[in-house]
Amino acid sequence: MDGCLHCVFTWQKACSIFHTQGWKHLRRSFSTEKVIHKDHSLPNPSWSKDLRLLFDQFMKKCEDGSWKHLPSSECKVPQRIHSFKTYFLDSKPVKEDQLSQARPFTRSYEVGQGFEYAMFYNEDEKRTVCLFQGGPYLEGPPGFLHGGALATMIDTTLGVCTISCMGLFMTANLNINFKSPIPLCSVVVISSQLDKVEGRKVFVSCNVRSVDEKTLHSDATDPVLVILYPYRMTFLHLILLFSLQR
Numbered sequence: 142m143d144g145c146l147h148c149v150f151t152w153q154k155a156c157s158i159f160h161t162q163g164w165k166h167l168r169r170s171f172s173t174e175k176v177i178h179k180d181h182s183l184p185n186p187s188w189s190k191d192l193r194l195l196f197d198q199f200m201k202k203c204e205d206g207s208w209k210h211l212p213s214s215e216c217k218v219p220q221r222i223h224s225f226k227t228y229f230l231d232s233k234p235v236k237e238d239q240l241s242q243a244r245p246f247t248r249s250y251e252v253g254q255g256f257e258y259a260m261f262y263n264e265d266e267k268r269t270v271c272l273f274q275g276g277p278y279l280e281g282p283p284g285f286l287h288g289g290a291l292a293t294m295i296d297t298t299l300g301v302c303t304i305s306c307m308g309l310f311m312t313a314n315l316n317i318n319f320k321s322p323i324p325l326c327s328v329v330v331i332s333s334q335l336d337k338v339e340g341r342k343v344f345v346s347c348n349v350r351s352v353d354e355k356t357l358h359s360d361a362t363d364p365v366l367v368i369l370y371p372y373r374m375t376f377l378h379l380i381l382l383f384s385l386q387r
């Protein structure tokens with residue numbers, strides 16, 4: 142449950158609302174908001190054989206508890222954005238109707254056209270693996286994946302690794318070496334791990350390899366992720382959150 146993205150967002154939201162508005166608002170916000178859950182990280186018809194095979198292999202690794210599959214969730218909760226924005230006082234206000242359209246960037250394409258991926262987390266090793274298939278709308282050079290699309294997935298994988306290990310963060314710095322182009326619609330494995338923590342700074346590294354591991358497509362060696370709220374979700378936090386949602 143630690144890595145469940147919906148829970149992470151819920152926890153982030155809880156922290157933000159609690160700090161800015163107190164318990165009453167926290168309870169009210171959970172009881173009135175409409176939340177739509179849909180797990181986008183499960184196989185769908187657009188997934189290639191490679192992606193399905195890798196997914197099955199990792200699901201098998203989950204059986205002994207060493208790895209966890211991290212479900213995605215489409216969580217249309219404008220409040221979480223509002224509360225997050227309260228920490229960035231100089232940011233411009235966004236209109237309500239625009240906020241209601243908000244969704245995670247990587248989940249904003251039609252099935253199979255953009256970012257198809259599933260993530261797995263190993264708590265003992267502080268590692269996150271993302272199985273990623275970049276769809277036809279992510280073309281950069283003809284026939285190949287756009288570097289920005291790969292950077293997005295690297296940032297997301299590093300982010301999920303950081304959230305799972307440490308808590309809410311903002312990416313402060315991300316250095317990527319693009320070493321070998323990725324054919325469009327092929328599958329790559331993005332592996333990230335937490336290297337060290339210095340105060341509020343978390344250092345996470347990452348590499349992107351082909352399915353057969355022979356080709357190193359990219360690496361990100363020294364990205365820095367600055368944590369804003371050093372919270373970590375525990376079982377007790379989850380119990381508290383679920384009781385508030387009733």
Ligand SMILES: CCCCCCCC(=O)SCCNC(=O)CCNC(=O)[C@H](O)C(C)(C)COP(=O)(O)OP(=O)(O)OC[C@H]1O[C@@H](n2cnc3c(N)ncnc32)[C@H](O)[C@@H]1OP(=O)(O)O
Pocket residue numbers: 146296297298300301304310311312313314340341342365367
């Ligand atoms: C699950 C979901 C996954 C999604 C992943 C999506 C991730 C994202 O896209 S995040 C969006 C992109 N990032 C941003 O917009 C961040 C914009 N930047 C900021 O808001 C701020 O600069 C922020 C929060 C990063 C740091 O500000 P602030 O909290 O004031 O920290 P600050 O005091 O300046 O620095 C703290 C430490 O970090 C270091 N630091 C700050 N910026 C950098 C940097 N770019 N490079 C290296 N070190 C840095 C500082 O030197 C300082 O180090 P030390 O403690 O040793 O003195």
